[in-house]
Structures are given as C-alpha cells and as structure tokens.
Amino acid sequence: MLVAPLAxxxxxxxxxxxxxxxxLILLGSVVVLFIVAPLIRILLAxxxxxxxxxxxxxxxxxxxxxxxxxxxxxxxxxxxTGVPLGYLLARKRFPGRAALMAIVDLPIVIPxxxxxxxxLTVIGRQSLLGxxxxxxxxxxxxxxxxxxxxxxxxxxxxxxxxxxxxxxxRLERAARTLGASPWRVFRxxxxxxxxxxxxxxxxxxxxxxxxxxxxVIIIAYHPMTTPILVFERFGDYGLAASxxxxxxxxxxxxxxxxxLRIVAGWRGVRRRExx
Numbered sequence: 001m002l003v004a005p006l007a008x009x010x011x012x013x014x015x016x017x018x019x020x021x022x023x024l025i026l027l028g029s030v031v032v033l034f035i036v037a038p039l040i041r042i043l044l045a046x047x048x049x050x051x052x053x054x055x056x057x058x059x060x061x062x063x064x065x066x067x068x069x070x071x072x073x074x075x076x077x078x079x080x081t082g083v084p085l086g087y088l089l090a091r092k093r094f095p096g097r098a099a100l101m102a103i104v105d106l107p108i109v110i111p112x113x114x115x116x117x118x119x120l121t122v123i124g125r126q127s128l129l130g131x132x133x134x135x136x137x138x139x140x141x142x143x144x145x146x147x148x149x150x151x152x153x154x155x156x157x158x159x160x161x162x163x164x165x166x167x168x169x170r171l172e173r174a175a176r177t178l179g180a181s182p183w184r185v186f187r188x189x190x191x192x193x194x195x196x197x198x199x200x201x202x203x204x205x206x207x208x209x210x211x212x213x214x215x216v217i218i219i220a221y222h223p224m225t226t227p228i229l230v231f232e233r234f235g236d237y238g239l240a241a242s243x244x245x246x247x248x249x250x251x252x253x254x255x256x257x258x259x260l261r262i263v264a265g266w267r268g269v270r271r272r273e274x275x
Contacts, residue, residue: 039250046247054244060229064252067225070141071209074149075202078156083198086160087190091169104157112151116218119147123219143219148209155208159201163194200263207256211249226252 054060089101107115123129123137123146130136137143167190175185191198213227221228226249234242 042243042247042250046243050244051247054248057245059224060226060245060248063224063226063229064248066141066144066223067210067227068252070144070225071148071152071206071212073141074145074152074209075156075206077145078149078153078205079198079202082153082156083160086157086162086198087164087186089157089161090164090167091172101161105154107151108154112212112214113218115150116147116215119150119215119219137219139220139222141220141223144216144223144225147215147219148212151212151215152205152208155204156198156201159204160194160198163197163201164190166197167193196263200260203256203260203263207253207260210256211253 085104089097089104110118120138121127123143125136125138127136130138137146171189171193172185175189176182180188211227212225213231216225217228217231224232226245230242230245230249233245
C-alpha cells in the first residue's frame with residue numbers, strides 16, 4: 001500500500017532536485033567568488049613592469065629566501081619528531097591519548113600574536129634560553145623557524161596520524177610474525193605506504209609557515225620575512241608599493257598549493273590501486 005505513495009514522492013523529489021542543486025550552486029558560488037575575486041583583482045591590477053621590478057628588488061628577494069629557508073627548516077626538524085608522534089597516535093591506545101591529540105591542535109586555535117608572546121617566554125631575552133645564549137632567539141632566523149614551527153606543526157602531525165591510520169595494521173602484524181623488529185616494520189612497511197600522505201602534510205606545514213605573520217613579527221621584525229615586508233611597505237608607502245610584493249608572495253603560495261594538489265592526486269591514485 002505504501003509503494004505508490006513512495007513512488008509518487010520519489011518522482012516528486014526528482015522533479016524538485018534540479019532546483020535544489022541550483023540553490024546549492026548559487027550559494028557555493030558566493031564562497032568561490034569571495035575567495036577568487038581578490039586574488040584575480042590584485043593580479044590584474046599589477047603590471048608586468050611592477051612584477052619585473054619586484055624580481056629585481058634585492059630586499060624582497062632576500063626576504064623570500066629567508067622565508068622559504070626558515071619554513072623548510074621548521075618543517076624538516078618537525079618531521080623528525082612529528083612523524084613518530086603521528087605513528088604513535090595512529091597505532092597506540094593509551095590514557096590521555098585524546099588530550100594529547102587536543103594539545104597538538106592547540107596552535108590552530110590560539111591567536112598567533114598570542115602564540116608569539118608565549119614563545120617569547122621560552123626563547124626571548126628574559127627566558128632561561130636567553131640567559132644562556134645572551135639574548136635568546138629573538139631577531140634570528142632560528143627564532144623565525146621556531147615561530148613558524150609552532151603554528152604549523154599540527155598540519156604535519158595530523159597528516160602523519162591519518163597516513164599511518166590508513167595503513168592496514170594486519171600488514172604490520174604479518175611482518176612482525178615473520179620476525180621483523182618494530183623498527184624494521186616501521187621502516188619497510190608503514191613508512192613506504194604512508195609517505196605520500198606525510199609528504200602532503202610536510203608541504204602543507206611548509207606553506208603555512210611561509211604565510212605566518214602574527215607569531216613571527218613578535219619574535220623577529222628583523223630579519224624580515226616576506227609577509228612582514230608586505231605589511232611594512234603597505235604601512236609606510238601604501239597599496240601601490242606593497243602590491244607587487246604581495247603578488248609575488250601569493251604566486252609562491254599558489255605554487256605550493258599546486259604541489260599539494262599533485263601530491264593529493266598521487267594519494268588518490270594509490271588508494272584506487274590498493275582498492
């Protein structure tokens with residue numbers, strides 16, 4: 001008795017579905033336009049001459065080098081410790097695990113200017129490190145790397161956690177049954193299967209470090225990273241003077257995003273092959 005009403009309702013839903021999809025498209029387009037419009041506008045407003053001038057700007061070039069190197073240093077150092085933590089969270093169940101995962105995510109929710117102030121208590125001039133090193137890490141490339149690492153390391157740890165959680169544990173158990181040590185299982189089974197996802201987390205951490213402003217400016221106004229340089233030029237000389245530097249920084253971040261998408265594509269191909 002319910003078949004006919006359900007059939008009529010299903011047909012009615014199919015007729016209404018295109019309108020529903022249209023509403024979704026319109027609402028979603030607002031978000032896409034909100035993201036894309038400023039980027040397209042600043043690119044169109046910047047001439048090739050301005051970009052050529054930016055390419056010859058030694059101060060900008062030095063700031064880009066500093067930004068890339070500091071972000072890469074933070075990423076590589078945190079990989080040594082963050083990947084094992086991700087594996088631990090994926091494979092072990094222990095008291096306080098949920099709290100530990102929440103702690104890892106804390107830098108995402110803490111305002112980054114406040115994070116910079118907090119870091120000063122550990123690496124600043126008045127900290128224990130400052131008393132030992134005569135000034136701490138304030139105003140140094142190492143301090144910039146620490147600030148970048150603090151705000152971006154959750155991306156690496158979470159990516160590592162997800163990567164190892166996706167590796168079937170039965171493969172590790174089989175290797176252990178055959179006599180492999182835990183280290184050999186990690187090195188020859190878990191890591192080879194998870195490395196693409198981990199690489200994606202590393203790229204995301206690197207890109208997030210490059211774009212960091214709030215924590216870095218507290219730790220080191222000089223030497224100047226590219227986000228701080230853009231901010232300084234905008235404050236001192238206005239929009240026109242800062243626009244070309246901003247475009248260069250945007251292009252760098254877009255390039256990193258493209259790399260991340262390529263890595264994500266590799267992950268998708270691998271998972272389809274595994275399936």
